Amino acid sequence: EAGVAQSPRYKIIEKRQSVAFWCNPISGHATLYWYQQILGQGPKLLIQFQNNGVVDDSQLPKDRFSAERLKGVDSTLKIQPAKLEDSAVYLCASRPGPRPFQAGELFFGEGSRLTVL
Amino acid sequence: AQSVSQHNHHVILSEAASLELGCNYSYGGTVNLFWYVQYPGQHLQLLLKYFSGDPLVKGIKGFEAEFIKSKFSFNLRKPSVQWSDTAEYFCAGDSGGGADGLTFGKGTHLIIQP
Numbered sequence: 001e002a003g004v005a006q007s008p009r010y011k012i013i014e015k016r017q018s019v020a021f022w023c024n025p026i027s028g029h030a031t032l033y034w035y036q037q038i039l040g041q042g043p044k045l046l047i048q049f050q051n052n053g054v055v056d057d058s059q060l061p062k063d064r065f066s067a068e069r070l071k072g073v074d075s076t077l078k079i080q081p082a083k084l085e086d087s088a089v090y091l092c093a094s095r096p097g098p099r100p101f102q103a104g105e106l107f108f109g110e111g112s113r114l115t116v117l
Numbered sequence: 118a119q120s121v122s123q124h125n126h127h128v129i130l131s132e133a134a135s136l137e138l139g140c141n142y143s144y145g146g147t148v149n150l151f152w153y154v155q156y157p158g159q160h161l162q163l164l165l166k167y168f169s170g171d172p173l174v175k176g177i178k179g180f181e182a183e184f185i186k187s188k189f190s191f192n193l194r195k196p197s198v199q200w201s202d203t204a205e206y207f208c209a210g211d212s213g214g215g216a217d218g219l220t221f222g223k224g225t226h227l228i229i230q231p
Contacts, residue, residue, distance in 0.1 A: 003160075033218050042121075042207050042221030043161075056218060091161070105151070106219060108161040 002026065004109035006092050012115045018080035021112045024073070025094030031055075033106065034067055034077050035091040043091055049075060082116045089113045119144050121210050123222035130198055131230050138193040138225050140182075140208030148210055150191040151219065152182055155205040164206075167191065178202070203229045 005024040013019050025032050030051050035043035046065065048056040052072040060067070064083070069075040079086055090113075093106040124139035142148060152164040165176025172184040182193045191208060205226050209219040 035218075040223070042209075042223045043219075045218040045220070048218045093161075105163055105166060106161075108153075110160045 004092055004094055004107055006090075006109035006112050008112055009110065010113050010115075012117065013082055014117050015084055016081040018078065019082055019114060020079075021077045021090050021092075021114075023075045023077070023092030023109060025075075025092070026107055029094035029096050029107070030072070031095050032069060032075050033093045034075070035093060037089045037091055037111070039088070046077070079114075082114075084116050087114055087116045119210070119212060119220050121208050121220050121222040123206075123208050123225050125225050126223065127226045127228075129228045129230065132200055133197050136193070136195040136198045136202070136227070138206055138208075138227070140191045140193065140222060141189050142191065142208075142210045143189065144210055144212055147212060149212075150182075150184060151209045152176065152180070152191075152193050153207045153209060153221075155207070155224075157204065161207070164193070198227075198229050200229045200231050203227060 004026055007022050011019055032049045034046040036046050037043040046060045047067045049069045052069050065079055067075060067077045077090060089111040091111045092109045095106050120143045122141050130136060150167045153161045154164045155161050164180050165174050165182055167174045167184045175181045180193060180195050182191055184191050205224050207224045208222040211217040211219050
């Protein structure tokens with residue numbers, strides 16, 4: 001079974017530029033998450049999708065971050081304009097759905113490392 | 118707010134030593150708890166999980182964790198570590214609703230010296 005795919009793996013930009021990250025979850029997984037992991041910290045949830053709808057985006061800095069999952073499969077996370085403090089690894093994760101017995105086990109991609117200069 | 122805290126940010130052990138990494142959570146009601154591991158250059162992988170039932174859960178690679186409700190703890194243990202256990206370990210939890218994203222602790226960087 002193919003895992004969660006993310007691209008690009010690495011990106012270096014200057015502040016005020018824009019960047020986009022792409023994620024393709026495991027086939028059939030209805031729930032998709034974007035996490036931000038700053039060096040030395042644990043992953044922090046940015047946004048959660050259930051199919052193509054947003055379930056939770058309370059921690060997404062909406063003045064500069066946006067995300068979409070238009071067809072309920074792959075997803076894009078965009079940052080515009082980027083700030084120095086956005087330097088982090090952006091992790092995409094998925095899981096089959098909200099059924100309790102499958103709750104919680106997230107499958108992670110390898111992440112996209114962003115450096116903002 | 119729901120939170121997960123890990124006590125030790127950096128741990129250095131020698132091979133064959135016993136390991137215990139602390140994790141405390143602040144959820145009320147139903148809680149699901151997890152330990153994830155991130156080996157150097159790799160993605161986060163599930164070590165073990167607790168949903169309900171037996172509070173002592175066993176995971177991959179000889180790891181286990183004990184859910185102690187009275188102490189709001191879910192400590193990770195391994196009786197004898199190996200050099201290959203060098204990694205970042207994250208405790209995480211959710212409220213059991215099924216659609217919630219996980220809340221992670223800050224992680225523990227474990228270094229095993231040969």
